[in-house]
Amino acid sequence: MFEIGKPLGKGKFGRVYLAKDKVTGFVCALKVLHKKELQAAKVEKQLRREIEIQSNLRHPNILRLFGHFHDSSRVFLILEFAGQGELYKILRKAGKFDEPTAASYIAQMASALGYLHKKHVIHRDIKPENILVGIQGEIKLSDFGWSVHAPTNRRQTMCGTLDYLPPEMLDGTAAYNEKVDLWSLGVLAYEFLVGAAPFEDEPVKTQKRIVKGDMSVPSWVSREARDLIMRLLQTNPDKRIPLSEVEKHPWIVRHCAPAAVADEIPRGVAPKRSGSGSASLGPKVAERTRPLQKERE
Ligand code: AMP
Numbered sequence: 001m002f003e004i005g006k007p008l009g010k011g012k013f014g015r016v017y018l019a020k021d022k023v024t025g026f027v028c029a030l031k032v033l034h035k036k037e038l039q040a041a042k043v044e045k046q047l048r049r050e051i052e053i054q055s056n057l058r059h060p061n062i063l064r065l066f067g068h069f070h071d072s073s074r075v076f077l078i079l080e081f082a083g084q085g086e087l088y089k090i091l092r093k094a095g096k097f098d099e100p101t102a103a104s105y106i107a108q109m110a111s112a113l114g115y116l117h118k119k120h121v122i123h124r125d126i127k128p129e130n131i132l133v134g135i136q137g138e139i140k141l142s143d144f145g146w147s148v149h150a151p152t153n154r155r156q157t158m159c160g161t162l163d164y165l166p167p168e169m170l171d172g173t174a175a176y177n178e179k180v181d182l183w184s185l186g187v188l189a190y191e192f193l194v195g196a197a198p199f200e201d202e203p204v205k206t207q208k209r210i211v212k213g214d215m216s217v218p219s220w221v222s223r224e225a226r227d228l229i230m231r232l233l234q235t236n237p238d239k240r241i242p243l244s245e246v247e248k249h250p251w252i253v254r255h256c257a258p259a260a261v262a263d264e265i266p267r268g269v270a271p272k273r274s275g276s277g278s279a280s281l282g283p284k285v286a287e288r289t290r291p292l293q294k295e296r297e
Helices: 033-040 044-054 087-094 099-118 180-194 203-212 223-232 252-254
Strands: 002-010 014-021 027-034 064-072 073-077 131-133 139-143
Touching: 002 223, 014 073, 027 033, 027 203, 033 044, 044 064, 044 180, 087 131, 099 180, 099 223, 099 252, 180 223, 223 252
Parallel strands: none
Antiparallel strands: 002 014, 014 027, 027 073, 064 073, 131 139
16 A cells, blocks of 8 residues: 655656555655546557566666556556656756766666667667656666567567657668667767757658758767767668667766676766756757657657
8 A cells, every 4th residue: 555645747648646655665656547548548558568568677777667556447557766857857957968967877878778678678769758867866767658579679660759760760661670779869968968859850850850860969069979979870770889889988988987887786876967057059948849649749
């Protein structure tokens, strides 16, 4: 039995509350989803897949799903509590991150993705909205609603949010593999450092620019960071730098202590953010989320 505490947030299908196990005192986040809404949106199968995949993952930078239960009208997910909440909000507030903070986050993401890919899981929806932050400032990758367990490593469904979609997923006919997450990692690194996504434009233009890899990194971003971004944002998936090399890249090595890039070590307290602010980016960072599919709204 759980004692329900303050609301932590609201998603498309329900609310998330801070909760405490009455017997053990264990603190977690309880996500409450309404069956009727899940049925109406035809996402029951997606939820089942999300539960099956996420409950089997154990990594310090991946949000734990401890279990689930249901009553006649609701499904409850027992999730690890991420004390600092959504990375999206932290990024919007800061405007952009300084290089040590961005590098630490990217190193943690690379570690999480390396773990997933070894288990033949492709996340497919990497973006700041799907990353939570733990109380120590550590990354907690979440939202496995679009992830797939792909033993064959070839998938053909189109999903995700436009700004983060790799070229091979825009071309609905082409098969793709786990390298889609490498592209999104490049978009993420860019957005952390610049404060806006690299292909941000009107939707049709964004698509065209993604396919051509039409972007440039501002000159005030360090040469090393630019190098990593460009190696990830390769339109040819086979040319993207592999995750094992991301962790050894000079930009990561420069900013992250060796322990923070070694496997299996609970990592990554991100260095204190010196929120560089959005002043240099103009009055406001454009609102994102131009979903390809309604349920991502
Ligand atoms: P979601 O339905 O997963 O999009 O969650 C809605 C909101 O609740 C998120 O944007 C977060 O602000 C918050 N939230 C969700 N899960 C957690 C968690 N495990 N720990 C802390 N906050 C959470």
